[in-house]
Amino acid sequence: MMPAAGAAQAHPMQGPAIFMGCVLALVPLASMLTGQSHWVPLCTQIMIFALAALSLDLVLGIGGLVSFGHAAFIGIGAYTTGILIKEGWGETLFCLPLSMLVCACFAYVTGLVALKTRGVTFIMITLAFSQMIYFAAQSLYRYGGDDGLTLPKRATVLGQAFLGNKITFYYLTLLCLLLCLFTVMRIVRSRFGRVLMGARDNEIRMTALGFDVFRVRLKAYVISGMIAGLSGFLLANQTEFVSPAFASWQRSGDLIFMVILGGVGSLWGAVAGAFAFLLMEEVLSGLTENWKVIFGPMIIFFVLFTQGGLARWIALFHKGRGQGHG
Amino acid sequence: MVDPILSVRDLQKHYGAICVTNHVSLDVMPGEIHAVIGPNGAGKTTLIHQITGHLAPDGGSLVYDGQNITHLPMQRRARMGLVRTFQITSIVGSLTVLDNVALAVQSISQDPLNLWANAYQDKALNDQALVYLDQVGLSERHSLEARHLSHGEKRALEIAMALALKPKLLLLDEPMAGMGHDESLRLLSLFQQFKGQIAMLLVEHDMDAVFTLADRVSVLVDGEMIACATPALVRQDPRVRAAYLGDGDV
Amino acid sequence: MRSAQAMVRCEIFMSLFAIQILNGLQLGLLMFMVAAGLTLVFGVMDFINLAHGVQYMIGAYLAAVMIAMTGHYVLGLALALIGVLLIGLLLEHVVFRPLYQRSHLDQVLATFGLILFLNQGVKMVFGASPLSVPVPAWFEGAVLLGDGILYPLYRFVIIAAGLIMALLLWLGVEKTRIGMQLRAGASHPDMLSALGVDVRKLFMLIFALGSVLAGFAGALAAPILSVEPGMGDQILILAFVVIVIGGIGSIRGAFAGALLVGLIDTLARSYMVDVLRLFTGAAAARGIANGLSSMFIYILMAVVLFLRPQGLFPARGRS
Numbered sequence A: 001m002m003p004a005a006g007a008a009q010a011h012p013m014q015g016p017a018i019f020m021g022c023v024l025a026l027v028p029l030a031s032m033l034t035g036q037s038h039w040v041p042l043c044t045q046i047m048i049f050a051l052a053a054l055s056l057d058l059v060l061g062i063g064g065l066v067s068f069g070h071a072a073f074i075g076i077g078a079y080t081t082g083i084l085i086k087e088g089w090g091e092t093l094f095c096l097p098l099s100m101l102v103c104a105c106f107a108y109v110t111g112l113v114a115l116k117t118r119g120v121t122f123i124m125i126t127l128a129f130s131q132m133i134y135f136a137a138q139s140l141y142r143y144g145g146d147d148g149l150t151l152p153k154r155a156t157v158l159g160q161a162f163l164g165n166k167i168t169f170y171y172l173t174l175l176c177l178l179l180c181l182f183t184v185m186r187i188v189r190s191r192f193g194r195v196l197m198g199a200r201d202n203e204i205r206m207t208a209l210g211f212d213v214f215r216v217r218l219k220a221y222v223i224s225g226m227i228a229g230l231s232g233f234l235l236a237n238q239t240e241f242v243s244p245a246f247a248s249w250q251r252s253g254d255l256i257f258m259v260i261l262g263g264v265g266s267l268w269g270a271v272a273g274a275f276a277f278l279l280m281e282e283v284l285s286g287l288t289e290n291w292k293v294i295f296g297p298m299i300i301f302f303v304l305f306t307q308g309g310l311a312r313w314i315a316l317f318h319k320g321r322g323q324g325h326g
Numbered sequence B: 001m002v003d004p005i006l007s008v009r010d011l012q013k014h015y016g017a018i019c020v021t022n023h024v025s026l027d028v029m030p031g032e033i034h035a036v037i038g039p040n041g042a043g044k045t046t047l048i049h050q051i052t053g054h055l056a057p058d059g060g061s062l063v064y065d066g067q068n069i070t071h072l073p074m075q076r077r078a079r080m081g082l083v084r085t086f087q088i089t090s091i092v093g094s095l096t097v098l099d100n101v102a103l104a105v106q107s108i109s110q111d112p113l114n115l116w117a118n119a120y121q122d123k124a125l126n127d128q129a130l131v132y133l134d135q136v137g138l139s140e141r142h143s144l145e146a147r148h149l150s151h152g153e154k155r156a157l158e159i160a161m162a163l164a165l166k167p168k169l170l171l172l173d174e175p176m177a178g179m180g181h182d183e184s185l186r187l188l189s190l191f192q193q194f195k196g197q198i199a200m201l202l203v204e205h206d207m208d209a210v211f212t213l214a215d216r217v218s219v220l221v222d223g224e225m226i227a228c229a230t231p232a233l234v235r236q237d238p239r240v241r242a243a244y245l246g247d248g249d250v
Numbered sequence C: 001m002r003s004a005q006a007m008v009r010c011e012i013f014m015s016l017f018a019i020q021i022l023n024g025l026q027l028g029l030l031m032f033m034v035a036a037g038l039t040l041v042f043g044v045m046d047f048i049n050l051a052h053g054v055q056y057m058i059g060a061y062l063a064a065v066m067i068a069m070t071g072h073y074v075l076g077l078a079l080a081l082i083g084v085l086l087i088g089l090l091l092e093h094v095v096f097r098p099l100y101q102r103s104h105l106d107q108v109l110a111t112f113g114l115i116l117f118l119n120q121g122v123k124m125v126f127g128a129s130p131l132s133v134p135v136p137a138w139f140e141g142a143v144l145l146g147d148g149i150l151y152p153l154y155r156f157v158i159i160a161a162g163l164i165m166a167l168l169l170w171l172g173v174e175k176t177r178i179g180m181q182l183r184a185g186a187s188h189p190d191m192l193s194a195l196g197v198d199v200r201k202l203f204m205l206i207f208a209l210g211s212v213l214a215g216f217a218g219a220l221a222a223p224i225l226s227v228e229p230g231m232g233d234q235i236l237i238l239a240f241v242v243i244v245i246g247g248i249g250s251i252r253g254a255f256a257g258a259l260l261v262g263l264i265d266t267l268a269r270s271y272m273v274d275v276l277r278l279f280t281g282a283a284a285a286r287g288i289a290n291g292l293s294s295m296f297i298y299i300l301m302a303v304v305l306f307l308r309p310q311g312l313f314p315a316r317g318r319s
Helices: A015-034 A039-062 A071-086 A092-114 A119-138 A166-189 A191-201 A203-208 A213-239 A249-262 A268-287 A292-305 A309-319 B044-052 B074-079 B097-107 B123-136 B151-164 B181-194 B207-213 B231-236 B238-245 C002-045 C052-070 C073-099 C104-126 C153-175 C177-187 C199-221 C231-246 C251-277 C282-307
Strands: B006-015 B018-028 B033-037 B059-064 B082-085 B169-173 B199-203 B216-221 B224-229 C142-145 C149-152
Touching (some): A015 A039, A015 A166, A039 A166, A039 A191, A039 A213, A039 A249, A071 A119, A092 A119, A092 A213, A092 C282, A119 A249, A119 C104, A119 C231, A119 C282, A166 A191, A191 A203, A191 B097, A249 C104, A292 C073, B018 B059, B018 B224, B033 B207, B044 B074, B044 B199, B074 B082, B082 B151, B123 B151, B151 B181, B181 B199, B199 B207, B207 B231, B216 B238, B231 B238, C002 C149, C002 C153, C002 C199, C002 C231, C052 C104, C052 C199, C073 C199, C104 C231, C142 C153, C149 C153, C153 C177, C153 C199, C153 C251, C177 C199, C231 C251, C231 C282, C251 C282
Parallel strands (some): B033 B216, B169 B199
Antiparallel strands (some): B006 B018, B006 B059, B216 B224, C142 C149
């Protein structure tokens, strides 16, 4: 008798992810047809943050670890890339892996300390580490300090300036996003992912079953940091500028909101949440320069009156179709 | 002369001035059912915590299966076959019954932390898990989310998870607590089945269960081991009667 | 001749050092007033209030406005504190109360939204440029510390005010009935209602107390720090660092942590530039020093948390 599939929560839904991928693939075409030329760079930037939000969802949604310092990885990835480009070493095949490696190291070292704590202490210590990166970036006198660093150009690919083309860069970003999304989904459904999720819900039980929860979380934290570092690489290239603000705690807060907006733990929801958040920001800031005065209460209402974000609504909608519910 | 599977020597634990484990020593022989009884607050659960690695003792030693495990972390002990169930049932509520047991099977499998293959559709893990679920009578409920089980069923699930870890020594912290009559009987017969194969250290208040099952009984009062003998002898021990059995039922 | 010069240089160094110590104390005591309320709210109510820094900002702005309007320092200050209290109670009722039972994540997010709203609101009402608040007339001028070094009187006033607040808090928490409930709540929050304490009233009291303290710190700081939108954010993070170092729920910990953070931050900032000047040019040294010295506090926090995760003086009963 073949056992039925596990709880839907363990199976991040692939349908919405595929749907989003298709829609995003068509954006440049739509932009050309409608003449809205700003759609492509806008969506590129949103996808970059969606990638970062996805990385956060791995540790926050699946792992249950509220990291208030994920913007640090974006900053590290961006600055590694920026510095390399500025110094004339701006080749993607070199910059990209190096950015991710530096992030992995940072995640490993800070994770060793942070993951020994829990609850609010964990939140604060991740915040502290990201503040260290923020201030470290500010102290980089040679690379602009607080004003940031304008990059002479984007990274080359095999010596060619492929990334300079808006459309090429868009599809590269989309590719990175989809690859990471499906990779993370696979990881979540793997044995490793199951232990990570189990530890979120009942840590002592997982330890009693023989799993080294600390090591598992550390690994997840490093993977997450690397993906966020990738988004940093992309961001540096996209804006052709790096600044300490990339690692600010407000950015970390934004990322948390994107994850919650889409539905904690749903993975594709982090992407959707990033789109909802940044599009809303785009629309509101077009209306008034004081858009935060509207945005702030919106966040508050959202927290007070919804439970589980977009993903939960979609999951509930699917419940009738027998796909189970998280 | 067979070596004990677990040897607790001179274990001590204090919280400030209060001594909760006062130079406790005990042995569990392989395949034996060894019960630990005592009034509330005697320190029975604390003892279990120290044996499993949840708490670090302040002194004394623990030798399991020939190895000194006194400072070994909990997860290492579990994978060596030193497995416990909890006084307050502890399962992963958001996963299905089957997945809970599959997790245990996964833990002692070849590649427990594989990053790629779908764990939920792993036939090897699932088939093995079903075997254990069958033993505790939960195979009908395998696709249910574990949080929806009744109290007794959750206990049975915990036992299935413990069995899936192929234990040499099972530490059971009040397994009968809150169980209905039928469920208790089923659990008792299950334990009888394993007698001789799996050693069990059983903390219990249910005296019927204790005196039916146990090969030996240790009595813990105020952190101190005051007796350790067969059930019949313990029942008659005047110190034990005074401290524990005397006021209650036997 | 040489030794006389060396002695003079040494004296100057000691005097400047003394000034930095006083500055560190002053900063530390300001942070203590903000952190004390925060540690109670978090320790007893298990509520993460990111918007606590905003109370500090509101205190500064209201003080600026009320003092300018009434032309009278004490009256202006009193009105400002009443305003802070009322706003604090309003926020508690409308935004915080529904959040008590929610997860920390929800609390973090909702209070984050509150920060956005209030920072922007203040910007809309008062504009983005810093307000200037004059030092009250009675406290103008400087005090002579030995060796001809002058130290602003107002900063001494801040130190004195901070120490008085600390003493009052200590007396209140250690010697009164309510203080006892507070301490009980900080070490065993779940026991509170079981003991028959009116938890709602206690929470409101804690909130009110915390708001007023933070607002008072803001009002005190207004003449010497810039009063601008977002001024509460940095203080908030520092306050969290302080309570994490000191031990959550512990006023004593907040005091020790705040003084430690205040001193280390001030000393690092004042001597970092000089240290860096040994290695690089003046402009670069200044540029690097700012960022580098800001990092010190966080390194300190990471070290403390690594060695003693419950903080330096955890509320008794917690570990």
